[in-house]
Amino acid sequence: DHRDLHSFPTRRSSDLYVALNASLIEVIDRARTDQIKGHDHLLTDRIKEETRIAAAMAALVAAQPSVQKALAEGDRATLSTEFLPVFQRLNKTAGASQFQFHLPPAASFLRLHMPAKFGDDLSGYRAMVVDANAKRQTFGGLEAGAAGLGIRAIAPVERNGAHIGTVEFGMKFDDSFFASFARDLGVDAVFQVADGKGGFATFADTRTDKTPLPADILPLVIGGKTDLREMQMGDKPSALLSHPVADFSGKTIGAVTVVMDTSAFAAARSAATRKSLLIAGTVFALATLVSMKVAASIVKPIRSMVDALQTLAQGRTDVDVPYQDRKNEIGNIAQAIEVWRQNAIKRKHLKEEADRERL
Secondary structure (H helix, E strand, C coil): CHHHHHCCCHHHHHHHHHHHHHHHHHHHHHHHHHHHHHHHHHHHHHHHHHHHHHHHHHHHHHCCHHHHHHHHCCCHHHHHHHHHHHHHHHHHHCCEEEEEEEECCCEEEEECCCCCCCCCECCCCCHHHHHHHHHCCCEEEEEEECCEEEEEEEEEEEECCEEEEEEEEEECCCHHHHHHHHHHHCCEEEEEEECCCCCEEEEEECCCCCCCCCCCHHHHHHCCCCEEEEEEECCEEEEEEEEEEECCCCCEEEEEEEEEECHHHHHHHHHHHHHHHHHHHHHHHHHHHHHHHHHHHHHHHHHHHHHHHHHHHCCCCCCCCCCCCCCCHHHHHHHHHHHHHHHHHHHHHHHHHHHHHHC
8 A cells, every 4th residue: 555655764665665676576587487488398399299290190191991901911002102192292281201111120111201212120220110019009209210310200000900010200300490489489499419429419509699508508408407597698698498308218319408588587677676776765865755756656667567477477468567658667677578478478379279289
């Protein structure tokens, strides 16, 4: 109640301003952390979603009697005639980069993406193919193959109760995958993978400024830890969230780092701090009358924005952020909160679209 506030002694009012500032900074920091964690989760969800799409397509093909008959009879020509046009369409419209059939235990029978190559033994480097045939189960996730690392899913094919092979789909997983993520969410991603020589190579990096990541991140992440830190990347303050990436079997194969520009949060934090110091000095110097005026023009806006941030932190985006039109620090804070709200709406829409596609 502002009437109560106006009756406080000068020192009491100053303490309230400092407490409000600390609360606002805490909410701003939590909002920054929540936002980068949300982006990171969306990247992980995209990989999972692509895996589910591949698994669904593989299961659909495996369930067709014509496929079961042709694979059981070793009829490569029939499978090729029936599914080569299908693969070409899926490659253009659904992001499918691979479509192939295998025979137990792990022999390539037909690659629709490379029809001239078949008959080779995959057991030395395609554990997913071996497991799908041996266990007669559907498997999916990241795995390296002859064409490199990819998002893959394999479903078993049965005929008259007998296991006769597997069908596999692979989804595009390259620079374009990460570029799409960066474009949709306005953040960058760096994905580093084992190079097979005891080191790690950059698989994808959407950043324009290729400032090297801190050398200590990779050992921490490969060791199983998640790392969140703030640092300057080029000319921008940034938050970096790194975590291990595992293949379908659970083996750590690399590390992904989401890089988010935190300039808006830094500006809001600085503005809040400057405003707190200004308020405290003003209160001590000008006493109760000035304190009352500051309470009306500063405390109320800060309280309103804290309420807006707390509403956003609860997952609600149907909140109006006030004071965006002010040409001062309050306006800067309000504009930063609005940026976060818009990003939260965007993330929510992307998740809803992904959920609809799963139906």
